[in-house]
Amino acid sequence: MPASSRIHADHLPGLYQRAAERFESLPAFATRQKNGLWNxxxxxxxxERGRLIGQGLIALGVQAQESVGVFSDNRVEWxxxxVGxxxxxxxxxxxxxxxxxEELVHIVTHSGMKRAFVETPRxxxxxxxxQDRLPHLTQLIQLDATKPALEGVKSMEELESLGLRRLEKGSDELEARISAIQPEDxxxxxxxxGTTGTPKGVMLTHANIMSQVEHVPIQLSCTDRVLSILPIWHILERMLEVYTISHGTCTYYTSARFLGxxxxxxxxxxxxxxPRLWESLRHRILKTVQRKHPVRRGLFHLALFLATHYREAVFVLRGQDLRVNRIPPVWLxxxxxxxALQWAVLLPWYGFFxxxxxxxVRQSAGGSLKATISGGGALPPEIDRFFNAIGIQVLEGYGLTETSPVVAVRTPERLVRGTVGPMIPNTDLRIVELESGRILFPNADLPHAGRGLKGEVQIRGPQVxxxxxxxxxxxxxxxxxxxxxxxxDLGMMTFNExxxxxxRSKATIVLRNGENVEPxxxxxxxxxxxxxxxxxxxxxxxxxxGALILPDLEACREAGLTASSLPELIQRPDLRDRILSEIHDAMNAPADFKRYEVVQDIRFLEQPLEVGTELTNLFKLKRHVIQDRYAGFIHEMKGEG
Amino acid sequence: MIDPELQLLYPIDKALLAVMILVIMFGMGASLTPNDFKGVLKRPRLILIGFVSQFGFMPLIALGLSLALNLPPAASIAMILVGCLPGGSTSNLFAYFARGHVALSISMTTASTVMALVMTPILIHLYSQPFTQKIAEELGADTAFVMPTKDILVSLIVVLVPVCGGLILRRVSKGWAKVAEDTAGFMGMIVIVYLIITTIGRHWRLVLSTPWQIYVASIALGLMGFLFGYHVSRLLGAHPIQQRAISLETGIQNAPVAFSIILLSFPEFALQNDMLWTAILYALFIVVSSSCITLWLRKHGQFDWEVYRNTLIHTRLFGSDWQTRYPKGFLPSRIEKDPSQGALKGDVQRQDG
Structure with missing residues (x-):
């Protein structure tokens, strides 16, 4: 019954125009003001203002397909x-x-940027x-209108009045440019x-982003409210904002400080x-519960227990349980x-609690959340289970900047925990064996067309x-x-699609907070x-x-840590502290490593890595093999906290 | 007629029931704020609609069902008793989940509880007339059965004492009042489940021997209350979210009060068991039927609710001058001109369950 309010377009300027025609005075964005009201x-x-800014940019000499920088965090002017x-x-x-x-210089010079928006005078x-290193960057425009712009830096107001003058002269170049936009532009x-090496510039087209708007399965309308906390230059947030505009939904900007x-x-x-947000939200909920009257605390845990088991039963009944192996029909x-039995027994109790x-509990997240999407890192299973139990659907998705970003995402109907859901429409997936390059899925010659086999995830679709x-x-x-x-990334197709x-098959480690670390x-x-x-x-x-360490028996003996064999050395209680202090000294030079790159936790290997299994013939680490073998340790590190 | 010697409720059950009523009524008082009373005066028209449904239709529905199904006299009197009672505080919780007007629901419960002191004894006296003679015949007594109206009034007052106690607690300590309110909710749930399981477990023969008419009547009383409340309030000009609250308020009666009146006002009465049984059946079925109705109302009213809520939050965030205008054709004509999609500014505060 809910009326659809969505609009369609071939490129972004067209989308903005249709949104203005259809949604008119409805709010598109809102930011918190000091007096408690929102703007x-x-x-x-x-x-309208975006068009003036566009005119202003043309007046400044910006050419079609020229890079214009925006160095800013989330704000409406972004x-x-x-739009400009x-x-x-x-x-x-x-x-x-x-x-x-360094990144700034690289981005400006590599993209050939001549004009850029900057957030603040700072x-x-x-x-x-x-400036000496950026000879071609000729004009800065300041987004923040509350502070006076530095000399030579234009304010948004100046840019808009520049555009207005151009508009009054009757220039039709803006229209001409818009109608000339091609999907591949x-x-x-x-x-x-990237942390080491130079960052790579990912080129995304109008066709890429519009395909996301068409195919990402999120239900939104004019009556929804989206709270935005991800950095706006992150592709997931960027896509979501275009998505909300196409549905007439208002985006409200918040920050970690004001989130609650x-x-x-x-x-x-x-x-x-x-995932970090869900983690802190769960932490906050549990902390609030801890402070409550013991009776209410007990009731909360009872409710959580009932809900977890009730949902578990629903998952199985709906075929939404994780299936990495084929299950025989009888067993199923x-x-x-x-x-079904579990469901029937729990239903009345679950209903009440x-x-x-x-x-x-849901009230602490506003009380109206219909669904949430999580991307940019794997969602820890316990967080996943928790939110599903309390009745907030977390739709974990998968994608990269290179895929604008959504490749697969869970939907309320296909909410299979432990997975990132089915592929979105029009997107092809294949799983390829790393060493041989053989296609494992879809492969008619393999049992079950290759479901349940592990390999590199490869994608083809309009978002690439x-x-x-x-x-x-x-x-x-x-x-x-x-x-x-x-x-x-390594992955597999499950038996429920x-x-x-x-x-990851590449070496890059992505921490839960989204930081990339090259090991x-x-x-x-x-x-x-x-x-x-x-x-x-x-x-x-x-x-x-964290690090897996193989201590050197000889060197340790010389350093006073005597032991006759490796296992005996590892048993020594003083080894751990000694090695940690070594690591600390080694990584102490501040310029070389960022804080999150410093090894915080270690485990000892009980035997040298083996060529053939854990090392390639060229003594390169087979990281995915090692990751499997020491999954326990890695899991422990994830659970810490 | 159920054997008067049958121990429908064991002494322990009765004790538990007494404690439950005490705790529930105390919790109800503890949950009320002066604002809830002011709320009654703020929306007299809606309260009047609620009053008409509560004390006008419900007793009539009870009477009509008793006559139409030709119920035994004791069951008829129990039906009428249940029909004449004020609304229960559980209706507020259901109103919340049915996306109804919670503040209105609370106001109606408050108003009907106070008014019950006058209305309930009068209405019971009035509507039980057709059955008093029959009762005398069934019992083989010479004189007509006299309704213990004075006793009913006294039991009502007794039940309202803990409500006043709760009100006082609320003034003294908000924290403890909150605990009392919560405890009441869970206590009610647990004891009702206990009573249902034990009485039905012990008296399963009774479950089989009860005539179908009594089942139909005890289910239909609540359902018809929902139906009348929903449609009559609409005819009288209530908006959808108010309709939903009034509907649930009408159908859900304060069953614990029914138990205490039956136990306190009809102590030596040979038909006490019959009355109690009908009341227990009503309490059992109302939990199920109001859950179903709530789910239905929630689903049915989803879109209206989202529009209403969004409009309301816009006004809250962007200032009272803000006007939300949805694109043409987005709102169905049903709610396009309905003032409940925005004109209730400031009427509904944040709902905290």
């Missing part, structure tokens, strides 16, 4: 600047203000201080936050976020029968990027001529210590980096 920007205002950049067919090249000077000062150039309050004020119906029947206890800017070698290494994109991820430089540094013979840095999806 809305309507779809009409977004469009969205206005984006899109309206003159230029390419939004965004980054948050936390980037390093950011403008940073860029101006680097770029709308953004995103430099990925804003959840209650805005009562969001939808949120997108990284027995499982379903058992689940859900209404009386869990509803108040055009390539890396000015880097054909890197582009060719991930994108083949048939359009298949190598994600570098959902994608399960199993780690090799750390390992090289650690191996400089004589006490460390071998080491493997791990930490995918964990809170911090």
């Amino acid at each position: 809305p920007v309507s779809f009409r205002e977004l469009y 969205a206005l600047a984006d 950049i899109q309206s003159c067919a230029a390419v939004n090249t965004p980054r948050g203000v936390d980037l390093t000077d 950011m403008a000062r940073r860029v101006l201080d680097l 770029l709308f953004t150039l995103i430099y990925t936050s 309050d804003d959840l209650k004020q805005v009562e969001p119906t939808f949120m997108g976020s990284a 029947g027995i499982c379903k029968l058992r689940a 859900n209404a009386a206890v869990l509803e108040t 990027m055009k390539g890396y800017r000015k880097d054909e070698e890197a582009t060719a290494s991930v994108l083949d001529k048939d359009g298949w994109f190598r994600t570098g 959902t994608l399960k991820l199993l780690g 090799e430089p750390i390992e090289m540094r650690l191996k400089l210590s004589p006490l460390i013979a071998e080491c493997v840095v791990v930490g995918q999806d964990a809170k911090h980096i």
Whole structure:
């Protein structure tokens, strides 16, 4: 029955225009003000002001498909600047203000950027201080209207009046540019936050983003409220904002500091976020419960227990339980029968406790959340289970900046925990064996067409990027001529048609907070210590980096840690502290490692790594093998906290 | 007629029931704030609609069902007793989940509980007239059975004492009042489940021997209350979210009060068991039927509710001058001009369950 309010377009400027025509005075974005009220920007205002900014950019000399920088964190002016950049067919090249000077210089010079928006006078000062290294960057525009702009930096107001003058002269260049936009034209150039090596510029097209708007299965309408906390230059947030605009939904900007309050004020119906947010939300809920009257605390845990088991039964009945192996029909029947019994017994109790206890828990997240989407890292299973039990659906999705970003996402109907859901429409998946390059799924010659087999996830679809800017070698290494994109992630197809991820085939470790860590430089540094013979840095999806260490028996003996054999050495109680202090010394040089790159936890290997199983013939680490073998330790690190 | 010697409730059950009534009524008082009383005065028209449904229709529905199904006299009197009672505080919880007007539900419960002191004894006296003679015949007594109206009034007052106690507690300590309120909710749930399981477990023969008419009547009383409340309030000009609250308020009666009146006012009465049994059946079925109705109302009213809620939050965040205008054709004509989608500004505060 709910009326659909969505609109369709071929490119972003067209979308903004239709949104203005259809949604007019409805709010598109809102930000919190000091007096407790919020400041809305309507779809009409977004469009009109955005066009003026576009005119202003043309007046400044911005060409079609030219990179325009936006160095800012979330704010409404970001969205206005984006509409402006899109309206003159230029390419939004965004980054948050936390980037390093080196990254800034690289992004500006590599993209050939001549004009850039900066958030604050402080950011403008940073860029101006680097002017010697940025000879082509000629004009800065400041987004924050509350502070006076530095000399030579334009304010948004100035830019808009520049545009207005152009408009009054009757220039039709803006219209001409918009109608000339091709689906393969770029709308953004995103430099990925690589830690070592230079960041690569991911080129995404209008066709890429519009395909996401068409195919991502999220139910939204004019009556929904989306609370935004991810950085806006993150592709997931970016896509969600375009998505909300196409549905007439208002995005409310919040921040970690105000999140608790804003959840209650805005009562969001939808949120997108990284796993970290769900973790802290769960922590907050449990902390509130801890402070409650013992009777109420007990009731909460009873409710959680009932809900967990009730949902478990529902999962089995709906075929939404994780199936990595084929289950014989008879056994499946027995499982379903058992689940039906469990369901029937728990239903009345669950019904009562859900209404009386869990509803108040949901209130702490505003009380109106229909669903939430989690991306940008794996969601820890206990967090997943917790939110499902209390009745907030967490739709975990999978994607990369290179895939704009959504490749697969759970839907309320296909909410299979432990997976990232089914592929979105129009997206092809194949699973390829790493060593041989053989296609494992879909492969009719293998049992069950290759379901349940592990390999690299490769994607083909309208969301796959055009390539890396000015880097054909890197582009060719991930994108083949048939359009298949190598994600570098390991995964498998489950028996109920959902994608399960199993780690990364590339070495890069992504921590739970989204930071990328390249393990090799750390390992090289650690191996400089004589006490460390071998080491493997791990930490995918964990809170911090950990290492598997093989101590050097001889060197340890010389250092006073005498032992006759390796197992005996590992048993020594003083070894751990000694090695940790070695690591601390080795990684102490502040310029070389970031704080999150420092190894926090270690385990000892009881035998050297073996060539053939854990090492390749060239003594390179087979990280996925090691990851499997020491899954226990990695799991322990994830659970810490 | 159920054997008067049958121990429908064991002494321990009766003790538990007494404690439960005490705790529930105390919790109800503890949950009420001065605002809830002011709320009654703030919306007299809606309260009047509620009053008409509660004390006008419900007793009539009870009487009609008793006559139409030709119920035994004791069951008829129990039906009428249940029909003449005020609303229970559980209706507030159901109103919340049915996306109804919670503040209105609370106001109606408050108003009907106070008014019950006058209305319930009068209405019972009035509507039980057709059955008093029959009771005398069934019992083989010479004189007509006289309704213990004075005793009913006294039991009502006795039941309302803990409500006043709760009100006082609320003034003294908010924290303890909250605990009392919560305890009441769970206590009610647990004791009702206990009573249902033990009485039905012990008296399963009774379950089989009870005539179908009594089952139909005890189910239909609540259901017809929902139906009348829903449609009559609409005719009298209530908006959808108010309709949902009034509907549930009408159908859900304060069953614990029924138990205490039956136990306190009809102590030596040979038909006490019959009355109690009918009341127990009503209490059992009302939990199930109001859950179903709530789920239905919740689903049915989902879209209206989202529109209403969004409009309300816009006004809260963007200031009272803000006007939310949805695109043409987005709102169905049913709610396009309905003031409940925005005109209730400031009327509904944040609902905290």
